[in-house]
Amino acid sequence: MRIPDILARDRPCFSFEFFPPKTEGGVAALMMAAAQLRSLAPAFVSVTYGAGGSTRARTLDVVKAMHHELGLEVMAHLTCIGATRRDLYAILTELKKAGIENILALRGDQPSGPSAEALELGEFRHASDLIRFVTSEFDFCVGAACYPEKHLESPDLASDISALAAKVEAGASFLISQLFFDNARFYDFLRRVRDVGIGVPIIPGIMPITSVDQVKRFTTMCGATIPASLVRELEDRRDQPEAVLDLGVAYATLQCADLLAAGVSAIHFYTLNRSPAARAVVSALLVAERIRVPRGVGTSLP
Numbered sequence: 001m002r003i004p005d006i007l008a009r010d011r012p013c014f015s016f017e018f019f020p021p022k023t024e025g026g027v028a029a030l031m032m033a034a035a036q037l038r039s040l041a042p043a044f045v046s047v048t049y050g051a052g053g054s055t056r057a058r059t060l061d062v063v064k065a066m067h068h069e070l071g072l073e074v075m076a077h078l079t080c081i082g083a084t085r086r087d088l089y090a091i092l093t094e095l096k097k098a099g100i101e102n103i104l105a106l107r108g109d110q111p112s113g114p115s116a117e118a119l120e121l122g123e124f125r126h127a128s129d130l131i132r133f134v135t136s137e138f139d140f141c142v143g144a145a146c147y148p149e150k151h152l153e154s155p156d157l158a159s160d161i162s163a164l165a166a167k168v169e170a171g172a173s174f175l176i177s178q179l180f181f182d183n184a185r186f187y188d189f190l191r192r193v194r195d196v197g198i199g200v201p202i203i204p205g206i207m208p209i210t211s212v213d214q215v216k217r218f219t220t221m222c223g224a225t226i227p228a229s230l231v232r233e234l235e236d237r238r239d240q241p242e243a244v245l246d247l248g249v250a251y252a253t254l255q256c257a258d259l260l261a262a263g264v265s266a267i268h269f270y271t272l273n274r275s276p277a278a279r280a281v282v283s284a285l286l287v288a289e290r291i292r293v294p295r296g297v298g299t300s301l302p
Contacts, residue, residue, distance in 0.1 A: 079108030209248030
């Protein structure tokens with residue numbers, strides 16, 4: 001089923017992102033993690049693409065396994081850096097044969113060093129070019145990425161939103177955000193995006209923190225910021241891995257609860273191929289949804 005249709009039908013919707021491991025043992029662990037999350041009835045799961053296509057074959061294998069063996073709705077990531085039309089046409093044809101309906105079209109990370117020569121072989125420079133190609137040649141539902149704190153390469157947020165508008169004009173029918181830890185930044189971004197006329201569904205991306213060093217590395221790579229108060233609490237627990245995990249789950253749960261209360265209808269979780277943290281957050285949110293007392297309804301305690 002196409003993701004916009006899923007979002008219109010089910011509320012709230014939760015989805016989970018995985019990346020293809022480099023080993024067969026890693027694939028087995030990933031499939032176990034995905035199977036554990038299946039009990040939460042995810043709206044869909046997504047599988048990333050390696051920088052420069054370094055894990056393309058394994059991505060396709062994982063996508064097929066999750067779709068056919070686990071019965072999950074799978075969104076396949078697709079990047080265009082260093083790829084030719086022939087390359088992409090072959091991959092898209094294989095995804096179509098596998099029954100995949102949803103694609104997240106991305107430019108991909110710029111390679112450095114000798115790998116940069118691959119750029120000269122590619123025929124696309126922007127995600128909007130890839131989106132236009134996919135929608136003109138195939139009948140996939142295509143999504144794109146957005147960045148509440150702007151893409152690292154954009155000079156400012158206004159320029160980044162202009163690039164986002166180009167993706168939607170090219171055919172993107174939904175957007176998934178980069179991870180963020182300050183909901184105020186997401187709400188401001190959402191307001192600015194709607195003000196310029198971008199009306200497609202936007203799914204916020206959340207990553208429960210499980211490691212201090214890991215989250216700092218990720219935010220440096222993607223340009224997201226961590227509130228100073230959260231940094232202090234994480235540093236106080238640096239030598240207590242379980243306490244870091246507990247704080248990460250609690251913070252993500254509060255963050256998601258606030259998003260849902262503000263009217264957000266779907267949340268995408270960056271799982272880092274591990275299920276416990278994401279499972280804990282979503283389970284808590286689902287329990288809260290079931291026990292919520294409607295406004296105007298009183299309770300009588302003994």
